[in-house]
Amino acid sequence: MKREQWASRFGFIMAAAGSAVGLGNIWKFPYLAGTQGGGAFLAVYLIIMATIGVALIMAEIGLGRAAKRNPVGAFSILGGKKWMVTGIIGVTTSFMILAFYSVVGGWTVAYIVKSIFGTLHVNEPDLLPGQFNDLVTSVGEPIFYHGVFMAMTAGIVLAGVADGIERSVKVLMPLLFALLLILVVRSVTLDGAWEGITFFLMPDWSQVNGPMISAALGQAFFSLSLGMGAMITYGSYLDKGANIPNASYWVVFLAAMVAVLGGLLVLPAVFAFGMDPAAGPGLTFITLPAVFGEMFGGYIFQIIFFVMLLIAALTSSISLLAIPVAYFAEEFGIRRSVSTTLVGLVIFAMGVPCSLAMGVWGDIKFFDMNIFDVTAYAVDNYTLPIGGILTSLFAGWVILERLGSELTNEGKLRFSAMPAFTWLMRIVAPAAVLWVMVSNLLG
């Protein structure tokens, strides 16, 4: 059977950037920057993206293309059975992330519908927190929208790598950039936006501290979809002639740029209307609608905003789903279409308790957290960091030579950053991630 491939390198870059650019960049990044001191957080985040981030994404794409397999198959082909566990952690993580990611994706679908019908109380901002709360704590509505979001995700993946994923990202990613630019221009030209712009762009170095660096590293990791084999999977569909280091620079650049634009969209608007930049997760669903309510043309900008958020979420969720789909198809010989349908249904089912945890099942607690939070916590603090440490140790110590020849296309390309890559993989990345993991656990 012939393995699928990306039809073009542009398509691959859009797909990988689509995986990276997601709710993490537009929903999480601005509120992290808002709570972690603005510009200094941005600076630390960018430095990590440009070093550890670039190196690890290259390593994952290279491993994928070298093995031409899903993460579990890739680690066992390249490193032997004992490394398989790294891939298994990745596949498990993809189930966990997609379960709660799809619930949040569903909220964005709900907010598009509400924006179009004008049923959000944008003119009575006091009611917005309650309205958001009503949505996420009720039973049927969020589960319905979670199902809609999962169905869209599975629909794209069902159509195949080139005909489904690539074809959709080639349209969706440029559209996302265009919508984002429109919104940023609107936000930074508001009266009073300047204060938000300087808060976000001017680093106040006194804000740099351990917890902040560890939040920035965690965010860089999450926002590049690292540590779980997403890029291994996408890299496995890449043709042998493609220049992996170059493609990696592009993906990191695009992901970092969207995070910057996300901050420039959210924070100036929040400052201009005198709202609290440290509002946390509610910033996107509560604060921004209030901002739109006050803004000229807010009705349209609000629809544009939630459509853009949905695109960002969808281009990430398809890559999350692509991981287990490839795994079950390749390791157990299940047809891709059957694998997609089954995995989609299982993840939909896993998302139901995550959604209910916001409301009626909120009292079911593990380690003092509800089901939604404990899933996100396990991923952020255990499975992603462990996956990242193992991947970089594997790249740096076990198959460095093989990987080096993959990154240079068997010596045909020059890759002058190889020494830096080597040290980042061998020492810097594992040590930094380990430090973050331990310091989070000691809290």
Ligand code: TRP
């Ligand atoms: N990068 C995604 C975001 O920023 C989240 C994410 C983490 C992800 N790991 C992933 C997406 C793996 C796809 C695949 O929202």
